[in-house]
Amino acid sequence: MAVSRRLLLGGAGAALLGGLGYRAWDRGVFQTAQGPAFEPWQDWKGNAGEGAGRSLHAAILAANPHDTQPWLFEAHGASIAVMADRGRNLGAFDPFRREMHLGVGCAIENLMRAASVYGYTINAVVNGGRLAPTPPDKPVAAAHLWLDAGEAMRDPLFEAIPHRHTNRGPYLERPIAAADLQKLAGLIDSAEVRVVFLSDPKARAEMASLIVEATQHIIDDPEMSQASARWIRTGRRDVEQHRDGIVIDNAGLPMWMAEGAKLLPDIDAHTADGQWLKMTRDVQTCVPVLGMILVRDRLEMATAIAAGRAWQRLHLAATTMGLAAQPLNQPVEMVDRNQQRGRNDSFGASLQRLAKLNAWEATFAFRLGYGERPALPSPRRPLSDVLIERG
Ligand SMILES: Cc1cc2nc3c(=O)[nH]c(=O)nc-3n(C[C@H](O)[C@H](O)[C@H](O)COP(=O)(O)O)c2cc1C
Structure with missing residues (x-):
């Protein structure tokens, strides 16, 4: 009796542990900042064959409110249009989408730093206009950049892009x-x-x-x-x-x-x-x-x-x-x-x-x-998700 009870309890314990183990795996308990959602932090330099659009790999690692990643890009030759993707908003938390546009500014900063390291001179026009409460959710043109061949710069702030969290x-x-x-x-x-x-x-x-x-x-x-x-x-x-x-x-x-x-x-x-x-x-x-x-x-x-x-x-x-x-x-x-x-x-x-x-x-x-512990990277959508193809 005692033996079979022990067996039963042992079986239940194993099942519980197994269940916990599954839940731990399913919930990513021991998996921190790993997997496809974090790959953009590794591939952040893209490759030279990508032309001006190469800088966008760095742009998407920028700070942004609640990691909503409220941006879209249209890259064509030397021209890059940057849009605020207003559907990806924080609602009543950011009723004028002001923080959203700060986030777009963060991406533009990374983009411009990367472009000058990759040897481009940049002409940028940033769009003005009043931010009104609860605007429509459709994308809005935020800035246009033209990248021309120039001299490659060295920039320690560019090198910090994948380490900033x-x-x-x-x-x-x-x-x-x-x-x-x-x-x-x-x-x-x-x-x-x-x-x-x-x-x-x-x-x-x-x-x-x-x-x-x-x-x-x-x-x-x-x-x-x-x-x-x-x-x-x-x-x-x-x-x-x-x-x-x-x-x-x-x-x-x-x-x-x-x-x-x-x-x-x-x-x-x-x-x-x-x-x-x-x-x-x-x-x-x-x-x-x-x-x-x-x-x-x-x-x-x-x-x-x-x-x-x-x-x-x-x-x-x-x-x-x-x-x-x-x-x-x-x-x-x-x-x-x-x-x-x-x-x-x-x-x-x-x-x-x-x-x-x-x-x-x-x-x-x-x-x-000075942080007691280092911070981990936050997830990012792949660059392909935020690129608008020319129709
Ligand atoms: C305009 C703006 C406002 C933000 N406000 C807060 C905030 O109030 N509290 C906070 O913890 N993080 C805030 N953040 C940080 C973002 O949540 C963070 O940048 C985003 O989750 C991406 O993570 P990362 O910066 O580690 O890449 C803000 C970022 C921006 C650009």
Whole structure:
């Protein structure tokens, strides 16, 4: 009796382990940043036979909101048209598609850096126009680039393209040298864009509490919460099918917690929001440097693209210095949401007061520091998915 019971239990245990093993495989528990969804990070240089279009392999590795990859390209000879793919939007989370256009700007920055390394001189025309709330979902022309044969340049920021990843984990208390911050500030040379770093404890604490307060507002807004949840990818199948969105491996959790989160059934949006708030308050805003990118008019399309280019450049440069970075754009997301809903807003004025720059408004907030752990790559769709063939 005892033997057969032990056998039965042993069988049940094996079945349970087998089941867990299957689920672990199915959910990609021990598979981090591997498989076809991550191949664009390896093939990022393409090959010389591709002509001007070769630079697009680098373009698609750019930062972009929630990894929506909201871009399309049409490459023909020396000409590259860049479009904002407005169907791939964050809904109420980005009602004016302002962040989407920052993301397109990030891709343009990578594209231009790659093109000059591959020996092209570039003429770029960036399209202007007002960003209006909930525009139609159809693609919109964002910029046109003409690439002519020129002299190949060397560029350490280009080399950083496959190493730049958003790091949502804890950062060390180690401060960033003022000279390094100055070097970063010096990269933003455009008259349209400014960057401000907040490293003194009082300003940082104020900025941190604005970010936490904005996060609370976002999770209290069901439309915003759902719009964000639509782009969260949990299991392996989800990642392989979509090749976009925020994946658990990039949420900034310690490895054991990320593995547990993949193994367990998906948590509901409310629980996920609570964890996001806690991470924001207890981890992500406790850093040596918070910062923001400011522009004259955050709802002007060309300006949003310029701000995106600035962020991509900053993040690439930070990567070359061994610094980790993460956008924390909740306060500006609330400025947009309040404007869309016709509500009073205090976030915009608070950001402007902290930046001490009259007549400039924040369009992007972020943190910088030395990461405790390296960040992993996020998925990317293949280049062929975002290329428009000429009809
Ligand atoms: C305009 C913009 C806003 C973003 N806002 C946030 C944010 O508030 N919080 C965050 O963790 N990441 C934010 N990100 C980072 C993206 O989620 C990230 O770039 C994307 O998931 C791709 O991952 P990667 O940067 O590691 O390649 C933002 C990126 C951009 C371009």
